[in-house]
Amino acid sequence: MDDDLIPSVFARDCASRDVLANVTGRWGGLALAALHEGSYRFNALRRRVDGVSEKMLAQTLQALERDGLVRREVQATIPPRVEYSLTDFGARAAAKLVELIELVESEVPAAQAARAAYDRSH
């Protein structure tokens, strides 16, 4: 926190840095973006977030649930059905993140051209 107690990610020990790291982490960001499409069961979410291991996805979802971004609901069916969805905070964060992702996706050709030019001159 800053001296004036307004959270700032620029301050080394501010809790907002941890939350931001969970929101924008390698798997956290993709999990939030997937859940922005709708709720998912664990295995379906794992298929959507191509490349994530079961263990990493479980840890990622736990961290997001702990920060109040993701809701985990166990339905009383046989076998029990566990569904993940976004909280209100999660939905707002995911919406911002998806805008950023869409921008990055649309700029991939430009980024690749920039990389090629950089690699030629360095």
Next chain:
Amino acid sequence: MDDDLIPSVFARDCASRDVLANVTGRWGGLALAALHEGSYRFNALRRRVDGVSEKMLAQTLQALERDGLVRREVQATIPPRVEYSLTDFGARAAAKLVELIELVESEVPAAQAARAAYDRSH
């Protein structure tokens, strides 16, 4: 890339995932957010991004420059002055990122309350 060649961060090998990782990485995100405030010289940027080492900031800026997000300009002064600023793509990505950061900062009290509740029940 997807089969239809539209970049998607959900695809394991899509280049968009690498670019997103640089944009939202631990130090990349903070460097972009700082440069959203204006151009910086290296040492001033290092002070703004509290906690980053010289080596990590140099690597971070190189990756962002390579992806076409950051511009590095050497001015012909004595001693030479090196300034970092955002490209057009960098400025648009940083604007989205800053919106996400401001949301996260504003929700820190709620996230901390969610963490306390989670830790009590797990």
